[in-house]
Amino acid sequence: MKKAVVYLNQFFGQIGGEDVADHAPEIREEKVGAAMLYNQLLDAEVTHTVICGDNFMGSRTEEAVETILGFLKDVDFDIFFAGPAFQAGRYGMACGEIGKAVKEEFDVPVISSMNIENPGVEVFKKDIYIFPGGHSAAKMRDDVKKVTDFGNKILNGEKLLPAEKEGYYQRGIRHQYFLEDETPAYERAIDMLLKKINGEEFESELPIPELDLVEIAPAIEDLSETTIALVTSGGIVPVENPDKIQSASATRWGKYDISGMDKLENRDSDKFKTIHAGYDPAAADADPNVVVPVDAMRKYEEEGRIGKLHDYFYSTVGTGTTQKEAARMGKEIAQELQDANVQAVILTST
């Protein structure tokens, strides 16, 4: 019987929630949580479950990866699964980081599942197989089924088809491939060229991935003449959350007056807190300046290094938020900043 190892975060590895997101990596010679479902569906036995907190993997990546590779050195396995990570960004990044490292170190197939909005898809789809997944754990069974079906094909030595046929995100890897009708390349190229000349639709055989970068804004010449605004996706708001910004999948943002404040007072003083549901709020509630550094900006203002800290900061929640909504909110905030004659922005994310 072939053997599999499954990687899960602290939540799906049944350690706990955000409060233990710093959980150090561990390996167990048993099937924990979702690993049981993998075991049911696979033509292999899941012998070990690796569990690591998302924040540990996010902040101490090198250490986490090294530790886990160390665990796996003495484990005999044929295939590695990570996730599913759904729309959880940090979990998706973690699955990608460890998946890529395991693939490089042990050269076994690595398969994961993530929602299209998960940033892990863009970063790691070239390195490991990632299948499109649901938004949340409600899709656990479907998502695990997809990756194990594909895993079984690999384990059983079946012929693998291109990404769009198998259903995983395209990796941009080229394979030598013979067309069934054997039309040679020069004929296909001429056909394409004729279509292009005639203004007809044609499909390139070598799509170039689009990197959507924006033009780099010029450097600020004199900061001491500049008004700078703070913007955050860390969910810092006045304690009563007047704009009712959602704790996840936000569609709203708010602007909050900080004129005359030396720093952001905390939750205990009934002033500011975080409503972000994607990280442990304890530190940000105790001192919101760790997310929106009003105190440090005031100091630089006092020293004359910057002209002025803009009278408002802008806030929303960046967890589960779709790129489309984030772009819209970014546009709206940019409009406000223009109207207020702000020249530069520091954006903090959590």
Next chain:
Amino acid sequence: MVKEIEKAGFTVVQMANLIPVAKTVGANRMVPTISIPYPLGDPSTSKEEQWELRYQRVGVALDALTTDIDEQKVFDVEM
């Protein structure tokens, strides 16, 4: 968000812990922070250390705003 703000013509720096994400999303000027739940001040350290760290990293972000770059850049935060 960072892209839309830059598209509108603002010089912007993103302070983030997950730099690979910021890069993929398309931020141009980036400054690393120390963690997700407390980007600019580790609560297990003293208030003074937290302040030092925050003041220093925001300073790096200000430097980033005044630096001309021709491609995406992660600014060095070594003290």
